[in-house]
Amino acid sequence: MIGLDQIREIVSSTPSKIVLLVIDGLGGLPHPETGRTELESARTPNLDRLAKEGICGMIDPVGPGITPGSAPSHLALFGYDPLKFTVGRGVLEALGIDFELKEGDVAARGNFCTIDGSGLITDRRAGRLSTERCSELCRLLDGMNIEGVAIFVSPVREHRFVVVFRGEGFLSALDDSDPQREGLPPKDVIAHSPRAEKAASIANEFIATARATLAERYPANMVLLRGFAHYPDFPKMSEVFSLKPAAIAPYPMYRGLAKVVGMEVLPTGATIGEEFATLAHHYNSYDFFFLHVKETDIAGEDGDFKRKVRVIEEVDRALPRLIDLDPAVIIVTADHSTPAVLKGHSWHPVPFLLCSKWCRPEGVAEFSERACINGVLGRFPATDVMPLALANALKLKKFGA
Amino acid sequence: MIGLDQIREIVSSTPSKIVLLVIDGLGGLPHPETGRTELESARTPNLDRLAKEGICGMIDPVGPGITPGSAPSHLALFGYDPLKFTVGRGVLEALGIDFELKEGDVAARGNFCTIDGSGLITDRRAGRLSTERCSELCRLLDGMNIEGVAIFVSPVREHRFVVVFRGEGFLSALDDSDPQREGLPPKDVIAHSPRAEKAASIANEFIATARATLAERYPANMVLLRGFAHYPDFPKMSEVFSLKPAAIAPYPMYRGLAKVVGMEVLPTGATIGEEFATLAHHYNSYDFFFLHVKETDIAGEDGDFKRKVRVIEEVDRALPRLIDLDPAVIIVTADHSTPAVLKGHSWHPVPFLLCSKWCRPEGVAEFSERACINGVLGRFPATDVMPLALANALKLKKFGA
Numbered sequence: 001m002i003g004l005d006q007i008r009e010i011v012s013s014t015p016s017k018i019v020l021l022v023i024d025g026l027g028g029l030p031h032p033e034t035g036r037t038e039l040e041s042a043r044t045p046n047l048d049r050l051a052k053e054g055i056c057g058m059i060d061p062v063g064p065g066i067t068p069g070s071a072p073s074h075l076a077l078f079g080y081d082p083l084k085f086t087v088g089r090g091v092l093e094a095l096g097i098d099f100e101l102k103e104g105d106v107a108a109r110g111n112f113c114t115i116d117g118s119g120l121i122t123d124r125r126a127g128r129l130s131t132e133r134c135s136e137l138c139r140l141l142d143g144m145n146i147e148g149v150a151i152f153v154s155p156v157r158e159h160r161f162v163v164v165f166r167g168e169g170f171l172s173a174l175d176d177s178d179p180q181r182e183g184l185p186p187k188d189v190i191a192h193s194p195r196a197e198k199a200a201s202i203a204n205e206f207i208a209t210a211r212a213t214l215a216e217r218y219p220a221n222m223v224l225l226r227g228f229a230h231y232p233d234f235p236k237m238s239e240v241f242s243l244k245p246a247a248i249a250p251y252p253m254y255r256g257l258a259k260v261v262g263m264e265v266l267p268t269g270a271t272i273g274e275e276f277a278t279l280a281h282h283y284n285s286y287d288f289f290f291l292h293v294k295e296t297d298i299a300g301e302d303g304d305f306k307r308k309v310r311v312i313e314e315v316d317r318a319l320p321r322l323i324d325l326d327p328a329v330i331i332v333t334a335d336h337s338t339p340a341v342l343k344g345h346s347w348h349p350v351p352f353l354l355c356s357k358w359c360r361p362e363g364v365a366e367f368s369e370r371a372c373i374n375g376v377l378g379r380f381p382a383t384d385v386m387p388l389a390l391a392n393a394l395k396l397k398k399f400g401a
Numbered sequence: 402m403i404g405l406d407q408i409r410e411i412v413s414s415t416p417s418k419i420v421l422l423v424i425d426g427l428g429g430l431p432h433p434e435t436g437r438t439e440l441e442s443a444r445t446p447n448l449d450r451l452a453k454e455g456i457c458g459m460i461d462p463v464g465p466g467i468t469p470g471s472a473p474s475h476l477a478l479f480g481y482d483p484l485k486f487t488v489g490r491g492v493l494e495a496l497g498i499d500f501e502l503k504e505g506d507v508a509a510r511g512n513f514c515t516i517d518g519s520g521l522i523t524d525r526r527a528g529r530l531s532t533e534r535c536s537e538l539c540r541l542l543d544g545m546n547i548e549g550v551a552i553f554v555s556p557v558r559e560h561r562f563v564v565v566f567r568g569e570g571f572l573s574a575l576d577d578s579d580p581q582r583e584g585l586p587p588k589d590v591i592a593h594s595p596r597a598e599k600a601a602s603i604a605n606e607f608i609a610t611a612r613a614t615l616a617e618r619y620p621a622n623m624v625l626l627r628g629f630a631h632y633p634d635f636p637k638m639s640e641v642f643s644l645k646p647a648a649i650a651p652y653p654m655y656r657g658l659a660k661v662v663g664m665e666v667l668p669t670g671a672t673i674g675e676e677f678a679t680l681a682h683h684y685n686s687y688d689f690f691f692l693h694v695k696e697t698d699i700a701g702e703d704g705d706f707k708r709k710v711r712v713i714e715e716v717d718r719a720l721p722r723l724i725d726l727d728p729a730v731i732i733v734t735a736d737h738s739t740p741a742v743l744k745g746h747s748w749h750p751v752p753f754l755l756c757s758k759w760c761r762p763e764g765v766a767e768f769s770e771r772a773c774i775n776g777v778l779g780r781f782p783a784t785d786v787m788p789l790a791l792a793n794a795l796k797l798k799k800f801g802a
Contacts, residue, residue, distance in 0.1 A: 029761055037761070062800055063403045064781060065788030066411075069801035082801065083403060092802045345799055347792040348761055349777070370763055370777075379779040 001081070001383055004240045006399070007390070013242040016328035016393040019279070019289045020385075022077060023315055025297030025338025027350040027369060031305055038296075038305060038340060039351065040368045042312040046319035047353070047367035050330060054355030056364040057377025059385065061336045067347045073335035074257045078290070079241065079386030080234060087260065088172065088229020094162045095256025099154055101164065101231040106172045106199070108228045110153070110161040112137060112220035119185045124178070125159040126220040134161060137220055141210050146202045163206070163225060171196040174203060176226035186224055203228070236262025237288065241390060246285070248278045249292035258290055272314050276321045283325050291322075300338030308340055328393040329356045331385065332367070349379055356392035402482070402784060405641045407800070408791075414643040417729035417794040420680070420690045421786075423478060424716055426698030426739025428751040428770060432706055439697075439706060439741060440752065441769045443713040447720035448754070448768035451731060455756030457765040458778025460786065462737045468748040474736035475658045479691070480642065480787030481635065488661065489573065489630020495563045496657025500555055502565065502632040507573045507600070509629045511554070511562040513538060513621035520586045525579070526560040527621040535562060538621055542611050547603045564607070564626060572597040577627035578608055587625055604629070637663025638689065642791060647686070649679045650693035659691055673715050677722045684726050692723075701739030709741050729794040731756045732786065733768070750780055757793035 028037035060066075061073040062082050071092055072082030087095075090107035101107065112134065114123040129137075134155040141153040141163075149167030156162055173192035179185075186207070191200040203225065210223045237245045239262075247258030250270035258265055264286065268278035272293055279289055293315055299308035322330065330353075337348040351372040362376040373379075377388075390396045429439035461467075462474040463483050472493055473483030488496075491508035502508065513535065515524040530538075536556040542564075545552040550568030557563055574593035580586075590608070592601040604626065611624045638646045640663075648659030651671035659666055665687065669679035673694055680690055694716055700709035723731065731754075738749040752773040754765075763777040774780075778789075791797050 029759065058777065058779075063788060064778075064785040065790075065792035065797065066403055066800050067792065067797060069799045072801035083407065086801065089802055342759065346759075347789075347797065369761060373763055373777045373779075374775070379777070379781070 001381070002387060002399075004079070004235060007079070007387065008240045010397045010399050011240075011242045011390055011395055012397060013287075014393065014395050015287065016395065017283070017287050017289070018329040018389045018393050019291060019322060019327045019331065020077065020389065021291045021293070021322065021330070021332045022074070023293045023296050023312065023332065023334050025300040025336060025345065026312070026334030027337025027339070027346070027348050028300070028308065029339035029341045029346075029348065032341070037369050038300070038308040039312055040370065042309045042316065044312060044316040044367060046316045046323065047332060048365070050319075050323075050332060050355045051353045051364050051367040051371065053361055054330070054353045055359045055362060055377055056367070056372040056375025057352045058349035058369070058372050058375075058379045059333060059352045059382045060349050060379065061382045063381070065347050067345050068336050069345070070253055070335060071257060073382065074254065075261070076382035077333070077335060077385050078237065078261050079383060080261065081383055085232070085234055087232055087257070089227030090162070090229040091231055092253070093156060093227070094164060095260075096253045097154055097156055097162060098252040098255065099152070099162060099164060102166065103231055103233055104166070104170070105231040106165045106170050106228055107231065108163050108225045110163050111178065111224045112159045112161070113222050113224050114219040115186070115222045121179070121182045121184060121186065121222070121224075123219060124182055124224065128158045129220055131155060131157050133220070134159060137214065137217060140213050144206060144209060146205050149202050151206055159220070165199070165202065170202070171199045172228045172230040174200055174228040176228075177203070177207060178224035178226040186222060189225065232260055234261055238262055241288070241386065242395070243288040244286045245288035245290065246282060247290045247292070248275050249290070250275065251292070251294045254292045254294070263290060272318050276318045280321060280325060297338045300340050301343060303340050303343040305340035329354060329389050331389055333385070352377065352385070354388060354392060358392055358394070402782070403788060403800075405480070405636060408480070408788065409641045411798045411800055412641075412643045412791060412796055413798060414688075415794065415796050416688065417796065418684070418688050418690070419730040419790045419794050420692065420723060420726075420728045420732070421478065421790065422692045422694070422723065422731070422733045423475070424694045424697050424713065424733065424735050426701045426737060426746065427713070427735030428738025428740070428747070428749050429701065429709065430740035430742050430747075430749065433742070438770050439701070439709040440713055441771065443710045443717065445713060445717040445768060447717045447724065448733060449766070451720075451724070451733060451756045452754045452765050452768040452772065454762055455731070455754045456760045456763060456778055457768070457773040457776025458753045459750035459770070459773050459776075459780045460734060460753045460783045461750050461780065462783045464782070466748050468746050469737050470746070471654055471736060472658060474783065475655065476662070477783035478734070478736060478786050479638065479662050480784060481662065482784055486633070486635055488633055488658070490628030491563070491630040492632055493654070494557060494628070495565060497654045498555055498557055498563060499653035499656065500553070500563060500565060503567065504632055504634060505567070505571070506632040507566045507571050507629055508632065509564050509626045511564050512579065512625045513560045513562070514623050514625050515620040516587070516623045522580070522583045522585060522587065522623070522625075524620060525583055525625065529559050530621055532556060532558050534621070535560060538615065538618060541614050545607060545610060547606050550603050552607055560621070566600070566603065571603070572600045573629045573631040575601055575604060575629040577629075578604070579625035579627040587623060590626065633661055635661055639663055642689075642787065643796070644689040645687045646689035646691065647683060648691045648693070649676050650691070651676065652693070652695045655693045655695070664691060673719050677719045681722060681726060698739045701741050702744060704741050704744040706741035729757055730790050732790055734786070753778065753786070755789060755793060759793055759795070
């Protein structure tokens with residue numbers, strides 16, 4: 001695989017535009033009665049037309065057999081090796097609630113929990129308190145400042161919150177305070193390296209202050225922290241691909257992942273129609289668009305085969321608005337499969353199509369898992385998507401002389 | 402490629418079972434008269450049915466164009482990168498005669514040879530003495546103990562034997578004593594590193610003692626050693642894949658390779674029928690089975706196209722006994738190709754099928770080299786086999802969040 005440093009050397013900025021449409025969890029498995037997957041069941045004349053006029057294949061988001069989470073699968077589509085560019089749990093939690101992380105920030109996942117008189121954990125989730133109550137408690141802890149490190153505490157859902165440490169040289173090489181078991185006391189936060197010791201002492205002071213603050217708030221009388229992670233300092237798409245990229249994504253997590261690689265996140269309505277309208281509205285201002293449709297994945301996770309089919313058909317009906325913009329490259333694919341029959345993400349390769357004036361179509365007749373197998377691209381890793389997109393947009397110069 | 406350390410993080414033990422059937426040297430080339438390979442010539446209704454109900458592809462055991470030996474090709478199927486996890490020649494020779502190697506052992510290949518009065522080698526093979534004579538001579542040398550290092554000498558065939566050094570800190574970083582040419586004296590064993598110097602002196606003392614012992618045994622009056630190698634300390638399949646693996650293999654080499662990755666080697670009869678009976682007998686006690694059929698490879702090496710076809714048909718007839726056990730995942734493939742027309746291992750990719758409830762079949766109509774090309778898996782490295790097997794047995798959790 002060609003590395004980002006090598007791509008950077010051969011890419012040049014041009015006016016040509018690339019649209020990457022990610023239909024989350026698009027890949028599926030056959031319905032037991034019909035033998036057809038969700039995509040094979042949906043009526044998709046526009047996708048089929050793009051498949052005919054373009055080139056097809058099947059992508060492995062992270063690797064054969066590997067079921068990816070949202071972060072590695074999207075980073076791979078954005079051209080970043082997901083085994084090398086990893087995003088820590090705490091940061092993902094913060095991205096998922098649209099927290100505005102800055103470079104240098106360290107985020108951790110937090111739980112409100114219950115401890116007894118001798119300090120042992122009796123309930124790691126404090127009785128799964130309500131999200132409303134969680135918000136009230138977060139307001140009590142939010143805004144601390146310990147030795148120049150500003151601390152932000154934001155609710156996620158029920159007993160879960162995010163804590164963000166912002167200060168010079170705050171390091172993420174810290175162990176969890178959450179022992180992951182009841183009947184034990186919360187652990188002290190321990191530094192993985194001498195350089196992280198100041199960070200550990202600040203994290204422990206935050207926990208001690210939180211404990212004092214929450215003393216009368218039974219059952220939520222203590223906090224547990226885990227997954228300390230730095231906001232990643234990845235090279236930006238503008239630097240490595242010479243692109244001016246924008247993201248259209250109604251869900252916080254995907255906006256956050258787009259920001260990590262330097263995309264401009266566009267304000268958008270949440271429906272599929274509104275997303276395509278946002279694309280049209282901003283079309284002249286950027287040369288790369290990541291457009292994310294979430295509802296297919298949700299229907300898959302819910303095990304709702306029919307709803308997933310309907311969402312796919314809705315995307316198909318909206319497609320002419322994208323096609324009419326006539327970008328140099330249209331890519332339609334997914335971050336991973338979410339078969340309704342499995343009710344969750346899966347490892348199955350994902351259908352992929354790329355349509356451009358220069359793509360040497362191979363005559364795949366429709367856009368489906370089984371038709372894409374016979375596409376010219378065969379089965380390939382998702383990290384190849386960006387080089388293919390750039391090449392077909394005529395943005396890549398010769399490699400070597 | 403995802404590494405063993407990354408797989409280890411996402412794998413969990415479940416009751417679901419995986420059977421990996423390796424038909425040694427299965428891949429072939431067309432018969433000059435019929436244009437069909439061995440597999441395409443064989444009548445294989447059961448394999449064809451599995452191909453239809455499963456997913457297919459072609460594997461490269463080590464890499465495109467690379468003809469693998471048995472060790473790298475099997476290690477790749479077991480999930481170990483064969484370019485990284487290497488087994489030295491001396492160890493392979495010992496595994497091939499079922500010598501019970503222990504961790505820390507160093508093994509070398511030995512030849513009985515002939516030297517003249519001035520110590521120059523006149524015949525590197527001592528006139529290719531009989532295996533029986535070789536055994537007698539090995540008994541003379543077996544059981545030496547030099548400075549606390551126990552030394553075992555076992556016959557292989559004709560002039561060839563294995564020597565195993567067992568002792569604290571015996572190192573394998575030693576050069577051969579075999580100059581690979583006649584007319585030269587045997588070389589002193591030289592250490593590659595200062596830490597191996599004691600080992601070199603023990604090896605040289607063994608050689609000197611052997612020379613004295615064999616002085617009157619012309620033409621076998623000297624020994625040559627080469628391929629010093631440590632018994633490899635690979636991570637075990639139980640550690641990296643959370644499996645309880647068992648091997649069913651009548652040939653020593655394959656039993657030995659299975660042991661290297663921590664499989665339990667089951668006692669078994671040598672016929673294909675007996676091997677499948679062994680599988681059924683132990684089916685409840687393990688969750689991963691490696692079942693090895695050797696006769697296809699032997700027929701290929703002998704250039705016996707028809708016999709190879711017959712063996713494939715015999716495997717096919719035995720298959721229902723495996724299918725009836727209803728494992729979560731059945732894989733049928735080979736370690737490499739052994740086309741009868743080439744009379745040896747070859748570099749050609751190998752047909753592969755995987756059958757599971759969750760595999761999204763693509764409708765390949767039969768199990769053959771040419772049909773598998775159109776399988777959804779395309780052409781892929783053998784090291785992907787284990788992740789695919791684990792995924793389809795629902796043993797892998799999400800990678801990343």
